[in-house]
Amino acid sequence: MLFDFNMQTTIDKIYDVCIVGTGPAGITLARKLSQSGKQVILLEAGGPDYSEQSQDFYECESVGHDAWPKFTRLRYFGGTSNHWSGRCRPFDSSDFDSQEINGLPGWPIRYSALEPYLREAMDILDLNGEQGFQAINDDLLNNHFHPDAFSQSPPTRFKAKYQSEIKAAENIDCFYHATAIDLKLDSLKRSVHKLEITNYKNDQATVEADKFILCLGGIETPRFLLNCNKQIASGVGNANDMVGRCFMEHLNVPMGSFIYRDLDNTADMQFYTDDGLVNEKHIGKSNISLGIVSKVKSYGRTKAVKNFFKNIACQMEIEDKVQFISDFKCPGMGNIGTLLEQSPNLDSRVSLSQDTDDLGINRAKFDWQISDYDRKTIRETGLAMAKEFNQAGLGVVRLADFMLDESIDIQYGHHAHHMGTTRMSDDPTYGVVDKNSKVHDIDNLYVAGSSVFSTGGACNPTMPIIQLSLRLADHLSG
Amino acid sequence: MPKAINRRIFLNTLFLTAITPPVFAKEPAPKTISRAAVQHRLDKLCVIDNNFSSVDGWILPTKILTKGAV
Numbered sequence: 340m341l342f343d344f345n346m347q348t349t350i351d352k353i354y355d356v357c358i359v360g361t362g363p364a365g366i367t368l369a370r371k372l373s374q375s376g377k378q379v380i381l382l383e384a385g386g387p388d389y390s391e392q393s394q395d396f397y398e399c400e401s402v403g404h405d406a407w408p409k410f411t412r413l414r415y416f417g418g419t420s421n422h423w424s425g426r427c428r429p430f431d432s433s434d435f436d437s438q439e440i441n442g443l444p445g446w447p448i449r450y451s452a453l454e455p456y457l458r459e460a461m462d463i464l465d466l467n468g469e470q471g472f473q474a475i476n477d478d479l480l481n482n483h484f485h486p487d488a489f490s491q492s493p494p495t496r497f498k499a500k501y502q503s504e505i506k507a508a509e510n511i512d513c514f515y516h517a518t519a520i521d522l523k524l525d526s527l528k529r530s531v532h533k534l535e536i537t538n539y540k541n542d543q544a545t546v547e548a549d550k551f552i553l554c555l556g557g558i559e560t561p562r563f564l565l566n567c568n569k570q571i572a573s574g575v576g577n578a579n580d581m582v583g584r585c586f587m588e589h590l591n592v593p594m595g596s597f598i599y600r601d602l603d604n605t606a607d608m609q610f611y612t613d614d615g616l617v618n619e620k621h622i623g624k625s626n627i628s629l630g631i632v633s634k635v636k637s638y639g640r641t642k643a644v645k646n647f648f649k650n651i652a653c654q655m656e657i658e659d660k661v662q663f664i665s666d667f668k669c670p671g672m673g674n675i676g677t678l679l680e681q682s683p684n685l686d687s688r689v690s691l692s693q694d695t696d697d698l699g700i701n702r703a704k705f706d707w708q709i710s711d712y713d714r715k716t717i718r719e720t721g722l723a724m725a726k727e728f729n730q731a732g733l734g735v736v737r738l739a740d741f742m743l744d745e746s747i748d749i750q751y752g753h754h755a756h757h758m759g760t761t762r763m764s765d766d767p768t769y770g771v772v773d774k775n776s777k778v779h780d781i782d783n784l785y786v787a788g789s790s791v792f793s794t795g796g797a798c799n800p801t802m803p804i805i806q807l808s809l810r811l812a813d814h815l816s817g
Numbered sequence: 818m819p820k821a822i823n824r825r826i827f828l829n830t831l832f833l834t835a836i837t838p839p840v841f842a843k844e845p846a847p848k849t850i851s852r853a854a855v856q857h858r859l860d861k862l863c864v865i866d867n868n869f870s871s872v873d874g875w876i877l878p879t880k881i882l883t884k885g886a887v
């Protein structure tokens with residue numbers, strides 16, 4: 340059933356599970372838990388459609404490297420699935436190999452914990468199960484980089500696909516315009532007793548449930564937990580000051596450009612680093628995209644490029660050759676795009692700003708930082724790829740100045756993937772949730788979504804978010 | 818049709834062949850650049866490892882830069 344909390348402000352049922360957030364994680368959990376017979380309440384802070392009033396609640400104070408936190412997420416039914424690109428790729432089993440990075444442990448689970456949910460996640464995301472995950476190019480680099488196999492979702496818009504099902508479900512009560520504002524803990528502060536919600540008119544209600552699941556994304560989930568500070572000053576689940584820490588993105592670094600030796604080759608390619616390079620260099624994983632921007636032949640540069648390849652291969656004085664190469668100003672026929680793994684680091688974090696939103700709740704203070712480990716990932720990956728590209732006879736790569744000169748700041752952007760701020764760890768010293776996604780010091784509070792990622796790999800997060808949500812639903816149904 | 822020889826062509830031919838000035842009789846001097854200019858050019862070369870170097874960001878095998886195609 341669907342309700343508007345602006346119209347229906349009384350909630351007197353007691354539910355088995357209260358789910359906060361209607362993005363891919365929240366909707367997946369609601370469907371799965373209702374199918375197992377649970378009475379579910381599903382809360383959405385925004386409305387059924389986009390509105391500026393709702394989106395303004397995502398305004399953050401940004402003090403580190405900017406990642407557009409207001410615009411990369413959507414605050415209405417379906418959440419960020421309303422504008423995701425649809426690229427899907429599961430984690431590798433090696434993503435779960437326990438390894439310490441920046442003094443922080445990796446995942447406390449193995450990939451085998453997620454693998455059983457792959458096929459179901461593919462169905463949810465409308466992926467072709469028969470086709471599976473496929474690469475768009477052959478294995479041309481064949482040393483440390485392999486073709487990246489992925490699958491493209493239409494992309495699935497969770498609102499369009501599942502809203503009518505949720506409306507028809509007898510054991511799901513979904514409320515729009517219901518912003519979660521506080522958790523009421525029991526006297527021992529060991530479990531959540533009630534959840535307080537409000538609409539924009541400040542009509543408030545409490546929700547009672549046996550279990551509570553936060554599915555608010557990598558910025559709002561820590562913001563909410565930190566704002567639940569009336570009974571525990573540091574916030575709920577934050578006994579070890581880990582809530583909001585280890586914010587990770589996937590690094591979008593414009594590494595440089597390339598020219599294929601074969602001027603008739605206009606193929607886009609995507610590669611993925613193999614574990615050998617990652618382990619040998621102690622760096623993060625990466626997806627490298629070679630995208631054609633302008634065909635050499637279309638812009639009258641054929642002669643110049645052919646001359647370039649001819650001259651660099653001929654014998655001449657080295658100083659003349661160096662001069663010739665540096666005089667070659669061809670911008671390249673394609674650009675090298677990247678999706679690089681960022682390592683967890685404590686200094687990259689979401690905390691609370693002094694600024695408040697229209698409901699008087701402290702906004703998120705967003706401080707995205709990369710570490711020396713990440714800088715090494717960027718430079719080593721680019722160099723390895725450039726060398727392998729040449730060795731494979733594909734052509735030549737020109738790397739950006741910051742790739743070779745460590746005194747120049749690296750240019751990097753984001754992929755709108757917010758991860759790690761309530762990371763999963765067996766040891767509460769290094770994480771917020773345990774291996775079952777339960778908040779360490781609270782008996783009935785869980786988190787779903789990419790905020791629980793211990794490490795982010797170099798794959799788009801939606802597929803693992805769905806797999807983890809299905810796993811959590813199984814855990815809570817059992 | 819043979820090309821007609823006019824007065825200008827005749828005099829030019831006579832001047833450049835029959836009465837060549839000494840300056841044209843010398844071997845042309847080899848094109849040289851100063852040591853500083855050579856160094857300036859080589860400053861753009863950056864050795865990356867045993868096998869690769871970069872010039873202005875272009876990543877190339879060092880052997881190709883020093884010896885040509887190998």
